[in-house]
Amino acid sequence: MTINNDGELLALDCDSLTFSWKEGDDPVLKDVNLSLGKGDRCLLLGANGAGKSTLLRILAGKRLTKTRSCKILGQDVFMNPPGGVVYLGTEWSTNPVVRSDIVVSHFLDSVGGYRHKDRRDKLLRILDVDLDWHMHQISDGERRRVQLCMGLMAEWDVLLLDEVTVDLDVLVRADLIDFLISESENRGATIVYATHIFDGLKKFPTQICHMQLGSTPRGMVTWPPADVPESEQDLFQLALGWLRDDRELRRAVEKQKGRVRGPKTDTRDRVTFYEKYDYSH
Incomplete structure (x- = not known):
């Protein structure tokens, strides 16, 4: 130790x-x-x-x-x-799952966003994320914001x-x-x-x-x-x-x-x- x-x-x-x-x-x-x-x-x-x-x-x-x-x-x-321990790297954005037709609110809930509502909502404001975005329709920068919200909300x-x-x-x-x-x-x-x-x-x-x-x-x-x-x-x-x-x-x-x-x-x-x-x- x-x-x-x-x-x-x-x-x-x-x-x-x-x-x-x-x-x-x-x-x-x-x-x-x-x-x-x-x-x-x-x-x-x-x-x-x-x-x-x-x-x-x-x-x-x-x-x-x-x-x-x-x-x-x-x-x-x-x-x-x-x-x-949280690791966030660039390879996340190449995963086919995060480029599929899934709504951001459903995506965050699928990884437990509802359990961290206060921190999740704070990060949604900081990162300027729209919960109604569809993951396959947004830009790389917007997709990166979703990744950061997902990784940091717990x-x-x-x-x-x-x-x-x-x-x-x-x-x-x-x-x-x-x-x-x-x-x-x-x-x-x-x-x-x-x-x-x-x-x-x-x-x-x-x-x-x-x-x-x-x-x-x-x-x-x-x-x-x-x-x-x-x-x-x-x-x-x-x-x-x-x-x-x-x-x-x-x-x-x-x-x-x-x-x-x-x-x-x-x-x-x-x-x-x-x-x-x-x-x-």
Whole structure:
């Protein structure tokens, strides 16, 4: 059981997690460390392919790991998953069920919305959801709002968000962020939020975790930084600098392996390619 410096049980404790898709493959996560107390709000930053989604799915108990490296509220996330953990990812919107001809009110009731009427109605207002919408007729952004209402209407202890606000308009996203902040401050709920959109997030995180090529080289970074004047605190520029460093490191690593992204100068196979795929004759 992992305890923080105040003698309290950590809400989330990921200790030196290493994970590979198959045994013998290079790890996609290497010695990842992530520790959060109750009420912490962690912004998970990193380039595409850095391992953010893989980490969140492991924390949600959706990926089997052989190590007992990840615990939520003191319980192993896969062997003994705790209650009160909500994971919301982008893959939800591709499920054929949520694109079928079902009315939103019936859809929410089918997952227990009637048991959480007060929170459900609050989220319906925040997310600007119409209960008479038909799921197959609405936009991706509106469908995302329904997903968030469905996932957040029961009280949760730990929330794992993976790029689920990318479809939301600015106003709805801002209201949702305010709701999440209030949940952490008033109920002590813990949030890990992976996103590439930093507008309006300056007041959201209490911690930042930077993922770089599957690892967490900086550990947990407190936000806002105590040694930087408020007028100079720029979350976007901080992330941009880290991502530029990540790209240079990634290019160096790939170069050592003989891999280079972008256009190739070797076009020896161009004639063979066109002869193979030229259907004009």
